[in-house]
Amino acid sequence: MSEVSYSTQTKTVEFPQYTWSLMRWSFVIGLIPVLALIIALAINSFYLLQYVHVLCGGTWTGFDLFMGLVMTRIMRNLDITARVEVAKRLTPTTFFIMPSLASVTIAAGIYVAQKMGIFDLNSPWIIAAGIVVLILSGQGFGVFMPNGLRIFIELSKPKPNVEKIAKLNMQNIRLAGSQAFFQVVLILIMAHLAVLGPY
Amino acid sequence: MNTGALIAILAFFAVLLAIFGSIYFSASKAAKNGEISPKGLRILQLGLIGHITILLLLLITAFLT
Numbered sequence: 001m002s003e004v005s006y007s008t009q010t011k012t013v014e015f016p017q018y019t020w021s022l023m024r025w026s027f028v029i030g031l032i033p034v035l036a037l038i039i040a041l042a043i044n045s046f047y048l049l050q051y052v053h054v055l056c057g058g059t060w061t062g063f064d065l066f067m068g069l070v071m072t073r074i075m076r077n078l079d080i081t082a083r084v085e086v087a088k089r090l091t092p093t094t095f096f097i098m099p100s101l102a103s104v105t106i107a108a109g110i111y112v113a114q115k116m117g118i119f120d121l122n123s124p125w126i127i128a129a130g131i132v133v134l135i136l137s138g139q140g141f142g143v144f145m146p147n148g149l150r151i152f153i154e155l156s157k158p159k160p161n162v163e164k165i166a167k168l169n170m171q172n173i174r175l176a177g178s179q180a181f182f183q184v185v186l187i188l189i190m191a192h193l194a195v196l197g198p199y
Numbered sequence: 200m201n202t203g204a205l206i207a208i209l210a211f212f213a214v215l216l217a218i219f220g221s222i223y224f225s226a227s228k229a230a231k232n233g234e235i236s237p238k239g240l241r242i243l244q245l246g247l248i249g250h251i252t253i254l255l256l257l258l259i260t261a262f263l264t
Contacts, residue, residue: 019242027249034256041263095246100253103211107257110204111264141214149222149243153229156239 016155022092030096033104040108046115053108057190060101061183068177075173084162087169091151102140106133113193123198125189132186139175147172205261212254219247 033056040048075083113119113126120126147168154160154168223243230240 023242023245023249027252030249030253031256034253034260037260038256038263041260092242096249096253099250103253103257107204107208107260110207111201111260114201114264137211137214141218145215146218146222149219149226149246152239152242152246153222153226153235156226156230156235156242158236 016088018089019092019152019155022089023095026093026096030100033100037104037108041111046112049108049112049115053105053112056101056108057105057183057187060098060105061180061187063098063101064176064180064183067173068180071173072170072177075170080162080166083166083169084160087151087165088155090169091148091172095148098144099140102136106137109190118193118198120198125193125198129186129189129193132182132189136179136182136186139179143175144172201261201264204264205258208254208258208261212251212258215250215254219250223247 033052036048036052040052075086078086109129110119118126151165151168154165226235226240226243229235230237
């Protein structure tokens with residue numbers, strides 16, 4: 001039996017119950033990076049701040065590389081029903097985790113640069129990092145989040161358009177691959193800033 | 200207080216609320232017309248509350264540097 005049940009008389013749909021538990025899980029995991037950042041700053045530990053920045057950035061990049069290099073191949077070999085089943089679980093699970101990792105990585109990176117005294121807005125390397133961060137943020141706010149919301153909305157309809165759900169999910173997975181590319185470029189810039197400074 | 204970080208996080212907040220808000224607004228209209236399930240709208244509400252909570256916590260960091 002389908003996990004989405006319909007009532008044609010009342011025009012309502014039973015939203016998959018696991019959506020709630022996956023979203024709760026995503027929220028709890030999404031709280032960890034931001035709480036770790038608060039602790040690092042509250043106890044004024046540069047070591048912990050660096051750790052939070054590198055760990056969150058590495059996890060964010062790793063996740064996007066996995067989505068871009070592995071999940072796209074897996075999804076291509078699934079039929080549309082299976083793709084939708086993946087989308088119904090992947091969207092709520094990543095809903096808070098990815099924005100939290102991204103925002104904490106960026107915020108912690110700025111704090112690290114400020115504490116190291118290299119946050120110089122005239123530096124071409126800092127400007128380059130800022131441009132890449134703006135691209136990543138634009139993709140996140142402009143595509144990832146709206147697509148996730150559209151998947152939720154589609155699932156809430158009495159007759160969800162499964163092709164639309166699969167298409168939106170594939171867009172997000174492919175975009176994660178492009179995010180991974182920009183993150184690899186960003187890590188190159190970070191390596192220069194850490195080793196050679198802002199010029 | 201870190202003014203630069205505060206402005207950046209508030210800008211994130213504004214963009215999030217604008218995009219999420221516009222999609223939520225159209226979804227709530229669809230829910231009123233019976234086109235989508237109220238539970239779906241509830242999921243969007245919880246999503247918005249969750250994102251606001253995470254951004255509010257991030258906002259605290261601007262006052263710790």
